[in-house]
Structure formats: C-alpha cells, structure tokens
Amino acid sequence: MFDVDGRRFLDLNCNFTTLIHGHAFAPVVEALTHQLQRGSCFANPTESEIELAELLCERIPQVHRIRFVNTGTEAVLFAIKAARAFTGRSKIAKLEGAYHGAYDWAEVSLAAMPDDWGDPDAPSSTGVYRGMPASVLDDVVVLRFNDVESVRRLLLLHAQKLAAVILDPMPSRGGLIAPTPEFIAAVQDVARSSGILLIADEVLNLRQSFRGASVRYGLVPDLVTMGKIIGGGLPIGAIGGREDVMKMFDASAGQPLLPQGGTFSANPLSMTAGLVAMRHLDHAAFAHLEMLGNIVREGIGQTISNRGVPLCVTGAASLFRIHPMAQMPSDYREAYPGLAGVTLMKQLTRFFAESGIILPYGTAASISTQMACADAEFIIHVFTGFLDKYEDMLDAVDVCA
Incomplete structure (x- = not known):
C-alpha cells in the first residue's frame, strides 16, 4: 500500500481483515x-x-x-x-x-x-x-x-x-x-x-x-x-x-x-x-495462509522467549495479535491492558508504521494470500527492532504486571 507521500507499506490491517487477497486483486x-x-x-x-x-x-x-x-x-x-x-x-x-x-x-x-x-x-x-x-x-x-x-x-x-x-x-x-x-x-x-x-x-x-x-x-x-x-x-x-x-x-x-x-x-x-x-480461496490458498501465520506467530513468540520480555502473541491461521503481558490471556478481562501496556502497544503500532508495516492497534493483524515468506520474516525483523529500541518501556510493563 502507498500513501499520498509515496511511502510503501506492508498492510496487515487489510481493511480490518477483509482483503484476504490483498489490494486490487x-x-x-x-x-x-x-x-x-x-x-x-x-x-x-x-x-x-x-x-x-x-x-x-x-x-x-x-x-x-x-x-x-x-x-x-x-x-x-x-x-x-x-x-x-x-x-x-x-x-x-x-x-x-x-x-x-x-x-x-x-x-x-x-x-x-x-x-x-x-x-x-x-x-x-x-x-x-x-x-x-x-x-x-x-x-x-x-x-x-x-x-x-x-x-x-x-x-x-x-x-x-x-x-x-x-x-x-x-x-x-x-x-x-x-x-x-x-x-x-x-x-x-x-x-x-x-x-x-x-x-x-x-x-x-x-x-x-x-x-x-x-x-x-x-x-x-x-x-x-x-x-x-x-x-x-x-x-x-x-x-x-x-x-x-x-x-x-x-x-x-x-x-x-x-x-x-x-x-x-x-x-x-x-x-x-x-x-x-x-x-481463489482454495485449499492451497488456505495452506499458504496457515504456513505464513505459523511463521509469524512462532517467530514473534520465539523472539519474546529469547529476550525474556513481558509480551505474548495469540491468534490462529492468518491472524495474530501481540499483547503487553507475559501470561497468555484466556479471556477479555485477562487481555485488558493497563496504562503502561496501552502506551507500549501504541508505540508498537507507530514503530511498525515507521518501519513500513501497517499493524492495527488493539485488534487482529491479518496476512493475505499475496504475501510470501520474506514478508513474514520482515514482520519478525521489525518486531525485533522494536524490542531493541523500547527496552525501557518493556520494563515498565513488567513492573505493572
């Protein structure tokens, strides 16, 4: 996706998960x-x-x-x-x-x-x-x-x-x-x-x-x-x-x-x-989406584990969501973020946008059939960069948790 200033973005909003084949299929x-x-x-x-x-x-x-x-x-x-x-x-x-x-x-x-x-x-x-x-x-x-x-x-x-x-x-x-x-x-x-x-x-x-x-x-x-x-x-x-x-x-x-x-x-x-x-959403298309979703969730989850940061990732198939908490939530109340968590997630969305990815705030991010393994790896790379830059904010979330 390109904005009016000519900046290029990988779109993980996809009009709130609608565009499963990407834009202008x-x-x-x-x-x-x-x-x-x-x-x-x-x-x-x-x-x-x-x-x-x-x-x-x-x-x-x-x-x-x-x-x-x-x-x-x-x-x-x-x-x-x-x-x-x-x-x-x-x-x-x-x-x-x-x-x-x-x-x-x-x-x-x-x-x-x-x-x-x-x-x-x-x-x-x-x-x-x-x-x-x-x-x-x-x-x-x-x-x-x-x-x-x-x-x-x-x-x-x-x-x-x-x-x-x-x-x-x-x-x-x-x-x-x-x-x-x-x-x-x-x-x-x-x-x-x-x-x-x-x-x-x-x-x-x-x-x-x-x-x-x-x-x-x-x-x-x-x-x-x-x-x-x-x-x-x-x-x-x-x-x-x-x-x-x-x-x-x-x-x-x-x-x-x-x-x-x-x-x-x-x-x-x-x-x-x-x-x-x-x-066009045949069995092969869904297998492709499942594969990419698994790469993203597992990659983000492994990065979280390696760094020991108080975050987690949920979702299935072509959907994922990052949470500002170490413990995987089991319902809405457990997933409800504190003030430090809200601040962190907004900063995560901004960092992704600055890095060329549209990541929706507070809801599901979605993968489309037009994406490839390189796109999945790019998502993980940007997430890793966020952890590098905002370590202090992660410490604040850990204290609140």
Missing part, C-alpha cells in the same frame, strides 16, 4: 470491470448471487440456506431477529468484549472496563454509547470467554428467556484467544438442552480455514453470520443456517415471519467480487 478487478459494463444493481436476483450462495452452502457446514445483506452488522442483527422469531424469546447472551457490529443488543459490554464490568462470575451489562436504553442492557446476558462454570450457570439461569447465544469462535477485540474444548462443549450442551439457538459470528473468522472457524473449534451452530472476505473487497454480509430457522425469512407463501430486504443487498458487484475471491 487482479481477478476481482477484471470481473468487476466486466460486471460494471452490464449494470451495477438490479431489483432482481442475478446469476452471481445464486453461484455465491451455492459455493457458501456447499463449503460451510450448517449453512443450508443463505440470505445476503450489505454488512456484517446487518448479518448479526438479522440472525438475532431470526432467533427471536424462531424461539419466541427476546433475550440474547454474548461474550464480554466481543465485537458483533453496531446493533444495540450486540454492542452490550463491547467496551466494558474494570470499573464497570462487575462480578467475574456474573458480568454486568454495560452500555457502549451515551443513551443506550436500559431495556437493551436488561435483555443481554454477558458471558466470560472460556469460563465454563459461570457460562453454564448463567445460561441455565436465563434459559427460558434466551433466544440465542452469539459466539465469535475467536473474538478479535476480545483478545484473539482460542476457545477451550470444554467451553465450546458447555455452551453447546446448555443451548441444545434449553432450546437456545447458537449463532456463530464468523464475519471476521471465516478466514480461519476452507470451511470456516467453527469447524476448527468443534462448534456446531444453528446460524452463521458472514462478511468481509466473502465480498472480495466490496460491502457484504450474509446469514446462513439450518433450513427450519432460515424459513423465518421465507416469503413464498405470503408475509414472512421475519421480513428482510435491502436496496443493495446481493447487488451484482458484491456478488461478482465475492464469488471470484472465494473461488
């Missing part, structure tokens, strides 16, 4: 150029819409039917509405610190802080913006990631009113931490026995494998929300899942139980770009 550019000559949007279905739907239904387990929207936020909000329509219940449960877009109920406790996040065994529902209705907070049960006992207890306590549990298999803003098998099992067991639908939010984490992130962690959802990589760099979102749940959107017999539409939903530009991008 030639096959997508070519396909979009052709589609623009044929029309940019219609009030009718198109062939590319059907083909992308077929690809996703064939590839992603539990996605038997699918509907396209314009953003990940829309995908999440319609998944929650579908769960409410299907169960007749209103409450949802979500993870503390997990980001699911800009829908009121999905935003609860997104930015919980030590002074308001409450009891570790029963987290408080906290607002994310001024004026968030108290009724919204009352309708959301907040869970701690990887806390098996409290999650089981809270889900059972509220089971009769819960429509859904929405779960990001590896929450980016929550720390990019892997779920434990016991945590996944506990959530699924209570959900199944209590008639609570399980929504896997894979808007970001679908890029973890050819079949998505849920398969990687043993999660079997009722609904899956998708976005980012399935649009090839254009706006997109999608809701997929069990056929009986997706029937809430069915208008073939008249008024659906859950109306859903959008002027630009399933527009042919997003469908065309997404179809081409996803076709």
Whole structure:
C-alpha cells in the first residue's frame, strides 16, 4: 500500500481483515470491470448471487440456506431477529468484549472496563454509547470467554428467556484467544438442552480455514453470520443456517415471519467480487495462509522467549495479535491492558508504521494470500527492532504486571 507521500507499506490491517487477497486483486478487478459494463444493481436476483450462495452452502457446514445483506452488522442483527422469531424469546447472551457490529443488543459490554464490568462470575451489562436504553442492557446476558462454570450457570439461569447465544469462535477485540474444548462443549450442551439457538459470528473468522472457524473449534451452530472476505473487497454480509430457522425469512407463501430486504443487498458487484475471491480461496490458498501465520506467530513468540520480555502473541491461521503481558490471556478481562501496556502497544503500532508495516492497534493483524515468506520474516525483523529500541518501556510493563 502507498500513501499520498509515496511511502510503501506492508498492510496487515487489510481493511480490518477483509482483503484476504490483498489490494486490487487482479481477478476481482477484471470481473468487476466486466460486471460494471452490464449494470451495477438490479431489483432482481442475478446469476452471481445464486453461484455465491451455492459455493457458501456447499463449503460451510450448517449453512443450508443463505440470505445476503450489505454488512456484517446487518448479518448479526438479522440472525438475532431470526432467533427471536424462531424461539419466541427476546433475550440474547454474548461474550464480554466481543465485537458483533453496531446493533444495540450486540454492542452490550463491547467496551466494558474494570470499573464497570462487575462480578467475574456474573458480568454486568454495560452500555457502549451515551443513551443506550436500559431495556437493551436488561435483555443481554454477558458471558466470560472460556469460563465454563459461570457460562453454564448463567445460561441455565436465563434459559427460558434466551433466544440465542452469539459466539465469535475467536473474538478479535476480545483478545484473539482460542476457545477451550470444554467451553465450546458447555455452551453447546446448555443451548441444545434449553432450546437456545447458537449463532456463530464468523464475519471476521471465516478466514480461519476452507470451511470456516467453527469447524476448527468443534462448534456446531444453528446460524452463521458472514462478511468481509466473502465480498472480495466490496460491502457484504450474509446469514446462513439450518433450513427450519432460515424459513423465518421465507416469503413464498405470503408475509414472512421475519421480513428482510435491502436496496443493495446481493447487488451484482458484491456478488461478482465475492464469488471470484472465494473461488481463489482454495485449499492451497488456505495452506499458504496457515504456513505464513505459523511463521509469524512462532517467530514473534520465539523472539519474546529469547529476550525474556513481558509480551505474548495469540491468534490462529492468518491472524495474530501481540499483547503487553507475559501470561497468555484466556479471556477479555485477562487481555485488558493497563496504562503502561496501552502506551507500549501504541508505540508498537507507530514503530511498525515507521518501519513500513501497517499493524492495527488493539485488534487482529491479518496476512493475505499475496504475501510470501520474506514478508513474514520482515514482520519478525521489525518486531525485533522494536524490542531493541523500547527496552525501557518493556520494563515498565513488567513492573505493572
């Protein structure tokens, strides 16, 4: 990526993990150029819409039917509405610190802080913006990631009113931490026995494998929300899942139980770009991404170990995140940085930018298929240079820890 001053950067933001093939991916550019000559949007279905739907239904387990929207936020909000329509219940449960877009109920406790996040065994529902209705907070049960006992207890306590549990298999803003098998099992067991639908939010984490992130962690959802990589760099979102749940959107017999539409939903530009991008994400592409991700995480981890500095790295597949703490966090609260840690991470982002790498602050860094081993080694080299320059700041983090 080049800025207006002509400076060259290796982009690890990739529009917040969206650009899995990097910028201006030639096959997508070519396909979009052709589609623009044929029309940019219609009030009718198109062939590319059907083909992308077929690809996703064939590839992603539990996605038997699918509907396209314009953003990940829309995908999440319609998944929650579908769960409410299907169960007749209103409450949802979500993870503390997990980001699911800009829908009121999905935003609860997104930015919980030590002074308001409450009891570790029963987290408080906290607002994310001024004026968030108290009724919204009352309708959301907040869970701690990887806390098996409290999650089981809270889900059972509220089971009769819960429509859904929405779960990001590896929450980016929550720390990019892997779920434990016991945590996944506990959530699924209570959900199944209590008639609570399980929504896997894979808007970001679908890029973890050819079949998505849920398969990687043993999660079997009722609904899956998708976005980012399935649009090839254009706006997109999608809701997929069990056929009986997706029937809430069915208008073939008249008024659906859950109306859903959008002027630009399933527009042919997003469908065309997404179809081409996803076709190029074959098994070989994912193996390449996995290999590069392993090189980066292992290289950074080994450098941390060799230096004995109070940092750690989390992530999986083509994603990684560096934390200002020596102990690997297991949930959002443990990943929450102190003041010295925040200062250090901001300096890390600045140092990377000065060295020619765009490293996102406070969320996942992502690798694209266009990167090579040399790029992975460059990332490790710059990280090592940061440790050389900011040893004093690392000492301050160690003291605070």
